[in-house]
Amino acid sequence: MMNEKNLTIGSTVALPKAELDHLLADLRSNGYQTVGPRLQDECIVYKEIESLQDLPRGLLSEQKPASYRLIQTGQDRYFDFIPAGQSWKQFLFPPRQHLFSAQKNSSEVHAEGHTAGRNTKWQIKADDAPTPRYALVGVRACELAAIAVQDRVFMRSDFTDPIYRARREGLFILAVNCLHPNATCFCVSMGTGPRHKAGFDLCLTEMDDLFLVEAGSELGLSLLARRTYELPSAFVQTAANRATELAAGKMGRSLDTSDLPGVLTGHLDAERWNQVAKRCLSCANCTQVCPTCFCWEAFDKTDVLGNKTSRERVWDSCFNPNFSYVFGGNTRPNIRSRYRQWLTHKLGAWKGQFDVLGCVGCGRCITWCPVGIDLTEEVAAIRQEVKA
Ligand code: SF4
């Protein structure tokens, strides 16, 4: 083992797997909450982790439309599965977020010796909970692309969401290159994966007996320099490159992205919208699992006497029938209009709004749709119909 001190950003080292424990401990002692994949209820969820022992070990995932299962391999490997329904957006844009509370203070107003009325003031108390600093462990390339999409939504030049920004600015990203894409993956079509290019602090490629780790930031570099590692042999480096190339060739699906906005928004009367509406349950699963969907609603919780209230931001969905209810009327009263809104926004209008498509090819909406609706199939069918 050696400890080379002249690493630079872009350097890759070979790290014994047990060293990841020390890396996580270092992150925690630097004030980060380390969150990563854990096995729970036969599924992968993202939760607090402290060591390798907390990570799912020896698991592959198999995903198809409306189907997800884990397969035991017995191998000493920690990142072979494809993530499940949860995404990292819950840590930057929490599903439920307290915004502020308000307390009514009334006092009697006296004039000429008698009560002349009441003076009422509302005292507003902003949410002052400390912003968590997360280190996300095991971020896939499509997931990092999804964070970049949400950056464009929440940190625009004309408006920045303060909650998102505070969480985003404190973020440490320990990325992982995907080696076992599933049947629902199409990140190659979207140009988002399976290999990371930039935007991470550290990036792992898992080999059988070690991690290859690339430094992507000064902070990542300084943490890596404290670990015991070797410089990788040409053989290991070639094997890792080959593994990520093979992964790119194993995409389960593809999506033709040429002129997507035009194909979808230009054909709002296509027959295919009627067909998909007969299958869609408007359950909103696809929007809740999607790492880029960002709609929310604000709710007030007021006490019976009307003296105290608090406001919360909660994830919403364009599939929610009430989502488009305005002034006594619903602009999207049926499932056809709601499904069409979702797809034409994701793959059409989103581009005009944020100069990027709203899909990164993670496949979650296909896996977690209870009736297996597959947006790649829907787009292909609309293309076919409008060409005919
Ligand atoms: S639309 Fe579907 S495939 Fe695309 S990013 Fe969202 S969940 Fe993933």
Ligand code: SF4
């Ligand atoms: S497409 Fe599937 S997941 Fe999305 S609302 Fe319809 S039934 Fe639910």
